Amino acid sequence: MRVRLTKTDRASLDQLASLDLRPTQSGDRSFRPTTALGEFDLIGEASNIARRGEQRVNTVQAYITAGVLPDTVLGALRTRLEENNFSLPQGYWYEFGGEYEERNSAIGNLLLYIPLLLLVMVTAMVLSLGSFRQAGIIAGVAAGSVGMAMFSLKIFGSLLGFMAIVGTMGLVGIAINGGIIVLSAFNEDPQARMGDPKAVQDVVVKATRHVLTTTVTTMVGFVPLLADGDPFWQPLAIAIAGGVAGSPILALYFTPAAYLLLIKRKPVQKQLRVDPPQQSFHNSPQLNT
Numbered sequence: 001m002r003v004r005l006t007k008t009d010r011a012s013l014d015q016l017a018s019l020d021l022r023p024t025q026s027g028d029r030s031f032r033p034t035t036a037l038g039e040f041d042l043i044g045e046a047s048n049i050a051r052r053g054e055q056r057v058n059t060v061q062a063y064i065t066a067g068v069l070p071d072t073v074l075g076a077l078r079t080r081l082e083e084n085n086f087s088l089p090q091g092y093w094y095e096f097g098g099e100y101e102e103r104n105s106a107i108g109n110l111l112l113y114i115p116l117l118l119l120v121m122v123t124a125m126v127l128s129l130g131s132f133r134q135a136g137i138i139a140g141v142a143a144g145s146v147g148m149a150m151f152s153l154k155i156f157g158s159l160l161g162f163m164a165i166v167g168t169m170g171l172v173g174i175a176i177n178g179g180i181i182v183l184s185a186f187n188e189d190p191q192a193r194m195g196d197p198k199a200v201q202d203v204v205v206k207a208t209r210h211v212l213t214t215t216v217t218t219m220v221g222f223v224p225l226l227a228d229g230d231p232f233w234q235p236l237a238i239a240i241a242g243g244v245a246g247s248p249i250l251a252l253y254f255t256p257a258a259y260l261l262l263i264k265r266k267p268v269q270k271q272l273r274v275d276p277p278q279q280s281f282h283n284s285p286q287l288n289t
Contacts, residue, residue, distance in 0.1 A: 013042050059097075069231045070099035071161045103162040110169065129183055137258045138179050141250045145175030145243040148250075152242020158235045167239035174218055175243050178211040178251030186259055195263035204256050211251050218244045 010016060017040045021032040034040070050057050064073045074096060088094060095101075125135035149168045153160060185207050186192045191199030218240075225237035 013040055016040060067231060069159065069161065071103075071159050074100055075159075099162075106162060107165060110165075125180075128180070129187065133262045134183050134187075134259070137183065137255055137262070138176050140258065141176050141179040141247070141255065142172045144250045144254065145171055145247055148175075148246030149239040149243035152238050152245075153235065155242075156238050158238050161235055163232065164235035164239045167236035168243065171240045171243040174240070175247040175250070177214055178247050179255045181210055181214075182207050182251050182255045183259065186256075195260060197260065200256050200260060204252055208252060211248050215244055215248050 005016075005019075008015075009019060017033065017035045019034040021034060021036070022030070050059065062073070064070060122135055122139075125138050126132055129135060129138075146168055149164075149171055150160075153164055158164065182204065185203045186200065189199055189203050192203050222237040222241045225233050226241060228234070
C-alpha cells in the first residue's frame with residue numbers, strides 16, 4: 001500500500017507517526033495514531049537518475065478512470081496544452097509514452113510487413129484470376145473497403161486507434177471475397193468474358209446470393225462486440241463490420257462496371273483470313289488415235 005501525504009504532514013518522522021487514522025464517517029471518534037500500525041524508521045536510500053536515450057528524464061504519470069480509453073485522455077490533454085500555449089524552456093522537450101508509444105511501435109512493426117503482404121496478395125490474385133487487370137479491380141475493392149471502415153468510424157464517433165487500424169487491415173482480406181466471387185463467375189461464363197452486358201448482368205444476379213450470405217454471416221459474428229460497448233474492442237468491431245457492410249456495393253456494382261470498362265479497352269486481335277490457294281486447270285492436247 002502506498003500513501004501520499006502533503007508536505008505539511010510529512011515534514012518530520014514524528015508527524016508521520018502521529019497521523020490520525022480515525023474514519024471520517026464513523027461514529028467511533030477514538031484517536032488512533034499511525035504508530036498503531038507498527039514502528040516507524042527513516043531509511044536512507046541512494047536515488048537513481050532516470051535516463052532515456054542517454055538523456056535525463058522526468059516521468060509524469062496519470063491514472064485514468066476505468067472504462068476510458070487512454071487515447072481519449074491524451075487527446076483532451078493535447079487540446080488543453082494547445083489552448084494554454086504550453087511550452088517548455090529552451091533545451092527541454094516532452095514526449096508521450098504509455099499506450100501512445102506502444103501503439104506507434106506496433107503500427108511501425110505492422111507497416112514493415114505490408115510490402116510482403118501486398119506481394120503475396122497480388123501474386124495470389126494474379127494466379128487465381130489469370131489477369132493483372134482483374135487483380136487491379138480487386139485492389140480497388142480493397143481500397144474502397146478501407147474507405148468504408150473509415151466512414152463507419154466517423155459515423156459512430158469512434159477513435160482511429162490501434163485496434164481500429166488492426167481491424168481495418170484484417171478487413172481487407174474479408175471484403176475482397178465478394179469481388180473474387182464475381183470475377184471468377186465472369187471468367188467462367190463465355191458471353192460475360194466477351195463483354196456482353198446482358199450476360200454480365202445475369203452473372204451478377206446469380207452471384208448476389210453468395211455475396212450477401214458471406215456479408216451477413218460475417219457481420220453477425222461482430223454483433224456481440226458491438227452490443228457489449230467495450231471501448232477497447234468496439235473500434236475493431238466497427239471497422240470490420242462497417243467495411244464488410246459496404247463490400248456488397250463494391251462487389252455487385254463497382255466490380256462489374258470496372259470489368260466491362262477493361263473489356264472494352266482491351267485491344268482486339270484482328271484475325272487475318274487466309275484463302276486456300278486456287279487450283280488452275282490447263283487444257284492438255286488430246287491425242288486421238
